[in-house]
Amino acid sequence: AQSVTQLGSHVSVSEGALVLLRCNYSSSVPPYLFWYVQYPNQGLQLLLKYTSAATLVKGINGFEAEFKKSETSFHLTKPSAHMSDAAEYFCAVTLNFGNEKLTFGTGTRLTIIP
């Protein structure tokens, strides 16, 4: 079975500062990994995905993530935070067989300090 751990349920950064949201996964087979963003009372929007190609993945809104197999990590970063980045971020994992359901972490709420 696969699982995801997101360290830090709340992260606050100043506007213009580096954003780092942590995600570690557990999987018995090579995983497919995703970062989704959720704004209040809305569904989830895909930020980026890792599908066993390049280990450094670039997504929308200036976000990127690096897959590190040795550390079982898939941390999300953005060089310079913007006020509009304030939201809840979820890391998710799926396997390339069976029901292909997404298993989510508990989420990290990102607050941007003006």
Next chain:
Amino acid sequence: DTGVSQDPRHKITKRGQNVTFRCDPISEHNRLYWYRQTLGQGPEFLTYFQNEAQLEKSRLLSDRFSAERPKGSFSTLEIQRTEQGDSAMYLCASSLPLSTSGSGEQFFGPGTRLTVL
């Protein structure tokens, strides 16, 4: 393609009542998933369909829950005899199989927020 839609967006009901939610997936997607998200948690898998066949149900899906996807298009999720613990956001997502899409990306609807009084 207008994305995944869900109706209603909000539902307030009294304990013991039945409720039904609808999800319209992206038209060419043959996979449809239902997830439940409670406050402060990530979404949890409930069930999924490939075309009209319901292929898996989570143990989270008690006997009071039933889902259908007639004709492999829209899907409904019904909760009978609602309980306060059913209060949550119910999310629907659709996708193509990973073997087709190459990524397994799921596209989410806006969700239906259920409040049981």
